[in-house]
Amino acid sequence: MGIVMPDGCRLSARVWMPDDAGTRPVPAVLEYIPYRKRDGTLPRDEIMHPYVAARGYACVRVDMRGCGDSEGLLADEYTEQELQDACDVIAWLAAQPWCTGAVGMMGKSWGGFNCLQTAFLQPPALKAVISVCSTTDRFADDIHFRGGCLLGENLGWGAVMLSYSSRPADPLLRNDWHADWLRRLDAEPFLSARWARHQTRDAYWKHGSICEDYSRVQVPVLSIGGWADNYMNTCSALVENVNATAIVGPWVHQYPHTAVPGPAIGFLQEAVRWWDRWLKGIDNGAEADPAMRAYVLDSEPPDASPRHRAGTWVADTWPPAEGSSLTLALSPGGRLGGAGGMLDTPVNTPQHLGMSTGEFFPMGLNAEMPGDQAADDALSVCFDGQPLDAPLQLLGRARLRAIVSSDAPLAFLALRLNDVAPDGSSVRIAHGMLNLCHRDSAEHPQPMIPGEPVPVDIGLDLMGYRLAPGHRLRLAVSTTYWPFVWPSPRAATVTLHEGTLTLPVHQGGQPWQPPPPEGAAPWAHRVLREGRAARRIERDLIAGTQSLIVEDDQGEVENLTHGLITAEAMAERWTIRPDDPLSAEVTIRWTQSLRRGNWSVRTEAEARMTGTETDLRMQANLTAWEGEAQVFGRSWDETVPRHFV
Structure with a gap:
C-alpha cells in the first residue's frame, strides 16, 4: 500500500486488518521506522502485527521517507520532516473507511523515540502510545552522549545507518528502484561527525526531546524497558512526568515477547489490552495498572550471554510507596560505608578499562551483555561494603555526590555499582558517567580548572536488583571506560576528596504475574x-x-x-x-x-x-x-x- 504525503512523496506501507474492516471499521496501530519492512524487520513484524490485527485492529507498518521501499531521502534522525510525515500518516489512517478514526502508535528504539515525539506534536487522531527502549532526552540518554561523555556507539550507529539506509527498494515493488537507489546513495549522510559536533545540550538535541515540555504529551503511554539495555531510565522519567505506566524486565534491546534473557512475557497481550482501553474504550482497568512493574534481578554468577535471569516481578507505585534511601560514605581504605571524611584518593585508570562492559544496546546472546567485572575492578579505584547479613533489594537510581578535582581541563568519571560474590566474581548492577565539564550544566559546560575542587552529582542508571546474603556492594570508579566512552585527550588524574553514595532501597510492592509470550506464525x-x-x-x-x-x-x-x-x-x-x-x-x-x-x-x-x-x-x-x-x-x-x- 502507498501513502502519499502532501508534498507528493509516496511512503510504502504494509497493512494487516480483519477481513470485514471495510464494513466494520477498526482502530489503526502504526509502527513507523527506517528498518525496511520488506526484509529488515519482517521476521518480527510477522509475529506481532497479524496477532494484533486478528484481535480487531488495522496494523500498519510504514517505511520512513528514504528507507526501504518508500520514496524520498533520509537526512538525519527525528527530523521535522520525519515527524511531520508521521502526523500526516496518522491523519491519512484516521480518514480511511476501514478505520474508526482512532490511531495508536508503537515502536522500539527509533520507533519508540518517534512515537513519543509524535505524541508531543499532538496529532488529533493519536489516542495512545506504546514506546519500547526509547528516550525522552536525546542528549542525556541516547547513543551519542551520556553524562556529556562522547560514546563509542556514536560512531558505531553512524556506521549502522550508513549501511542500513543505503540499500535499494525491492524491484518487485518499485520499477524506478535503480534511479531511486542512485539518488539515495548520492544523498546518503555520514552522521557520526554531525552528531559529535554538538558537544552541549543545544537546540539540535532539544529537538525531539519531549522532556523539554512533558505537558505536551497528552495521550496515555505504556513504556517498556530492559535492564540489559541502556534505555531503562525512560521508564521512570515517563511515569514521573506524563500519564504513563511502565514495565521493565531483564531484557536486551528487543520486544519483550522474544527478548533474552528470559523470562519473556506476553507483550502482545499487554499491547492489545492497552489498545482495547484507549482505542476502543473498553473498560478493562488498564488505566489503573501499577505505575511500575519491574523484574527485580537476583544475585547470580556473571554471564555475558544469559538465556535466563533469576528474579521476581514486583508491582508498585512510583516512586515506590515503601522505598527508602540508604546513604553510604566513601571512606578511607576503600570502604563503602563508615565515617567518611577526607579521601584525597587519585583516580587515573588504564585506557583499556571497560572491555567487559558490553554493548550500549545488546541485541542477543553473543556475549553482548556485561561479563565478569573483576578484571576491570582490579584496574579501578574501588570502595567495598561489608558482606551482607540479609538480602538487600534496590529499585530506583543510585547517586554519587562527591567533591573532586582534576589535573586536566577535560576529564570524566565512570561509575559501576557491582555485586561482588564471596568468590570474588563481580556483576554490574548499574553504571553511570559524567563528563566533568558538564558538572553544572549540560547546556553551558565549562572545562575544569586544574587543581580546583568542585562538587559533582552523578546519577547511575535505573536498576532493580536483590543482593544475596554474603555478597557485598562495590562502587568502582575510573577515569576511562573503553570502548563505551571515547577517552579524554590526556590521561587525566581525578582526585576524589570526599563522597557519599545514596541507594534506593525497596521494600514491599505486590507480586505481578505477566502473561506468557504469544505471537502469530513466524515468517516462511x-x-x-x-x-x-x-x-x-x-x-x-x-x-x-x-x-x-x-x-x-x-x-x-x-x-x-x-x-x-x-x-x-x-x-x-x-x-x-x-x-x-x-x-x-x-x-x-x-x-x-x-x-x-x-x-x-x-x-x-x-x-x-x-x-x-x-x-x-x-x-x-x-x-x-x-x-x-x-x-x-x-x-x-x-x-x-x-x-x-
Missing part, C-alpha cells in the same frame, strides 16, 4: 548459509595494544513468500594502548547484499575514528555494486574540534 524462510559470531579481546605484545573484536555474520536467508535473499555481516575492531588515550582507534565494516534470480546488489560501508589532543577524525567509505559492476563510491573525511570531550 529458508537458511541458505548459517551465520556465525565472535567476540574476543586481543593483546598485542609487540604493539602494546589491547583490542576488542566483534564479528557478526548473519548468514544468508531466503524469504519463501516473495523470494528475496538477504545477507548481512559486520566486523568491529576497537584498539587502544593502556598508557595512551590518543592511540584509540576504531574500524567498523558492514556488508549487505540482496538478490533474487539474476538481480543482485551489494553495499559495503566502512567507518573509522581516531583522535588528537585537539580534534576527532571520522572517516567513512560507501561502495555499492549491481551484480559485479560498481555503481557508486564515496568517501568522507571529517575533523571535529574537541571542545568538551
Whole structure:
C-alpha cells in the first residue's frame, strides 16, 4: 500500500486488518521506522502485527521517507520532516473507511523515540502510545552522549545507518528502484561527525526531546524497558512526568515477547489490552495498572550471554510507596560505608578499562551483555561494603555526590555499582558517567580548572536488583571506560576528596504475574548459509595494544513468500594502548547484499575514528555494486574540534 504525503512523496506501507474492516471499521496501530519492512524487520513484524490485527485492529507498518521501499531521502534522525510525515500518516489512517478514526502508535528504539515525539506534536487522531527502549532526552540518554561523555556507539550507529539506509527498494515493488537507489546513495549522510559536533545540550538535541515540555504529551503511554539495555531510565522519567505506566524486565534491546534473557512475557497481550482501553474504550482497568512493574534481578554468577535471569516481578507505585534511601560514605581504605571524611584518593585508570562492559544496546546472546567485572575492578579505584547479613533489594537510581578535582581541563568519571560474590566474581548492577565539564550544566559546560575542587552529582542508571546474603556492594570508579566512552585527550588524574553514595532501597510492592509470550506464525524462510559470531579481546605484545573484536555474520536467508535473499555481516575492531588515550582507534565494516534470480546488489560501508589532543577524525567509505559492476563510491573525511570531550 502507498501513502502519499502532501508534498507528493509516496511512503510504502504494509497493512494487516480483519477481513470485514471495510464494513466494520477498526482502530489503526502504526509502527513507523527506517528498518525496511520488506526484509529488515519482517521476521518480527510477522509475529506481532497479524496477532494484533486478528484481535480487531488495522496494523500498519510504514517505511520512513528514504528507507526501504518508500520514496524520498533520509537526512538525519527525528527530523521535522520525519515527524511531520508521521502526523500526516496518522491523519491519512484516521480518514480511511476501514478505520474508526482512532490511531495508536508503537515502536522500539527509533520507533519508540518517534512515537513519543509524535505524541508531543499532538496529532488529533493519536489516542495512545506504546514506546519500547526509547528516550525522552536525546542528549542525556541516547547513543551519542551520556553524562556529556562522547560514546563509542556514536560512531558505531553512524556506521549502522550508513549501511542500513543505503540499500535499494525491492524491484518487485518499485520499477524506478535503480534511479531511486542512485539518488539515495548520492544523498546518503555520514552522521557520526554531525552528531559529535554538538558537544552541549543545544537546540539540535532539544529537538525531539519531549522532556523539554512533558505537558505536551497528552495521550496515555505504556513504556517498556530492559535492564540489559541502556534505555531503562525512560521508564521512570515517563511515569514521573506524563500519564504513563511502565514495565521493565531483564531484557536486551528487543520486544519483550522474544527478548533474552528470559523470562519473556506476553507483550502482545499487554499491547492489545492497552489498545482495547484507549482505542476502543473498553473498560478493562488498564488505566489503573501499577505505575511500575519491574523484574527485580537476583544475585547470580556473571554471564555475558544469559538465556535466563533469576528474579521476581514486583508491582508498585512510583516512586515506590515503601522505598527508602540508604546513604553510604566513601571512606578511607576503600570502604563503602563508615565515617567518611577526607579521601584525597587519585583516580587515573588504564585506557583499556571497560572491555567487559558490553554493548550500549545488546541485541542477543553473543556475549553482548556485561561479563565478569573483576578484571576491570582490579584496574579501578574501588570502595567495598561489608558482606551482607540479609538480602538487600534496590529499585530506583543510585547517586554519587562527591567533591573532586582534576589535573586536566577535560576529564570524566565512570561509575559501576557491582555485586561482588564471596568468590570474588563481580556483576554490574548499574553504571553511570559524567563528563566533568558538564558538572553544572549540560547546556553551558565549562572545562575544569586544574587543581580546583568542585562538587559533582552523578546519577547511575535505573536498576532493580536483590543482593544475596554474603555478597557485598562495590562502587568502582575510573577515569576511562573503553570502548563505551571515547577517552579524554590526556590521561587525566581525578582526585576524589570526599563522597557519599545514596541507594534506593525497596521494600514491599505486590507480586505481578505477566502473561506468557504469544505471537502469530513466524515468517516462511529458508537458511541458505548459517551465520556465525565472535567476540574476543586481543593483546598485542609487540604493539602494546589491547583490542576488542566483534564479528557478526548473519548468514544468508531466503524469504519463501516473495523470494528475496538477504545477507548481512559486520566486523568491529576497537584498539587502544593502556598508557595512551590518543592511540584509540576504531574500524567498523558492514556488508549487505540482496538478490533474487539474476538481480543482485551489494553495499559495503566502512567507518573509522581516531583522535588528537585537539580534534576527532571520522572517516567513512560507501561502495555499492549491481551484480559485479560498481555503481557508486564515496568517501568522507571529517575533523571535529574537541571542545568538551
